[in-house]
Amino acid sequence: MNQPCSVCVVTGGSLGIGLAVVRKFVAEGYRVFNLDIRGFENSNEAATWIYCDVTDGNAVQLAINDIVSTTGRIDCLVSNAGMHYSATIEDTTPDALDRVFSLNVKGAYHAIRAVLPTMKKAQSGAIVIMASDQALVGKRNSFAYNLSKAALASMAKTTALDYASYQIRANAVCPGTVETPLYHCAIDKYVAESGADKQVVHAEEQAAQPLGRLGQPDEVAALTYFLASDEAKFITGSLHSIDGGYTAQ
Numbered sequence: 233m234n235q236p237c238s239v240c241v242v243t244g245g246s247l248g249i250g251l252a253v254v255r256k257f258v259a260e261g262y263r264v265f266n267l268d269i270r271g272f273e274n275s276n277e278a279a280t281w282i283y284c285d286v287t288d289g290n291a292v293q294l295a296i297n298d299i300v301s302t303t304g305r306i307d308c309l310v311s312n313a314g315m316h317y318s319a320t321i322e323d324t325t326p327d328a329l330d331r332v333f334s335l336n337v338k339g340a341y342h343a344i345r346a347v348l349p350t351m352k353k354a355q356s357g358a359i360v361i362m363a364s365d366q367a368l369v370g371k372r373n374s375f376a377y378n379l380s381k382a383a384l385a386s387m388a389k390t391t392a393l394d395y396a397s398y399q400i401r402a403n404a405v406c407p408g409t410v411e412t413p414l415y416h417c418a419i420d421k422y423v424a425e426s427g428a429d430k431q432v433v434h435a436e437e438q439a440a441q442p443l444g445r446l447g448q449p450d451e452v453a454a455l456t457y458f459l460a461s462d463e464a465k466f467i468t469g470s471l472h473s474i475d476g477g478y479t480a481q
């Protein structure tokens with residue numbers, strides 16, 4: 233278990249993978265701050281929610297300033313907030329591309345920039361970016377999302393190289409299909425547009441994974457925690473698949 237006073241900041245920690253990450257770090261003894269535009273559904277979560285839209289760089293900076301003035305440290309950042317968007321390049325309008333980039337890419341950029349000065353002063357820190365299997369392989373009808381996740385893989389590598397001399401590590405997690413609200417929204421949209429049966433689509437999604445099932449948020453949280461922990465102290469600048477074998481095909 234880490235020191236009880238260690239501090240972890242999670243973005244998008246109110247639902248899905250982010251919520252599982254919040255709970256894992258709390259269970260491991262961290263003081264956890266969740267930057268999200270929605271609060272926890274369960275008011276008993278043992279973490280602090282701060283209203284913060286990560287697309288707004290000033291808001292992220294203010295939230296991080298508050299955390300640092302309260303705790304004096306940030307040991308770990310999990311940049312997780314993100315959105316899905318299904319469309320080909322032709323069907324992706326410039327506005328839609330901006331929306332996906334401003335959350336998936338610039339949200340991570342704002343959060344990383346805001347925590348780095350504190351981590352540099354401490355000469356330590358771990359950054360974990362929630363990318364996707366789509367950082368590694370293409371998927372149909374997913375132009376903007378794919379592009380944004382590939383950018384996050386690059387962000388993990390360049391951040392790792394630029395800050396290794398401060399003993400700050402940066403890695404990306406690349407989940408395959410994980411059963412979260414984002415997953416259900418994406419297939420609900422597909423079902424509404426195509427008229428397909430949701431149970432059939434869900435079964436097809438499961439069958440498309442070599443392990444024959446979808447991932448669960450707590451499985452992604454366990455890998456995220458490992459990468460942030462001292463067990464992973466020689467791991468930096470790398471991309472870590474957790475996808476039931478999907479990208480091994």
Ligand code: NAD
Pocket residue numbers: 243244245246247248249250267268269270284285286287312313314315316335362363364365406407408409410411412413414415
């Ligand atoms: P989700 O939609 O279930 O949860 C996303 C969280 O981000 C929510 O709490 C939401 O309120 C928050 N959020 C949205 N916009 C925000 C903003 N502007 N500022 C702050 N918070 C904001 O998503 P999820 O499925 O848990 O996905 C989490 C991350 O994992 C995303 O980056 C996603 O791309 C990635 N991912 C998910 C899957 C999957 O299959 N679910 C697969 C690969 C990667």
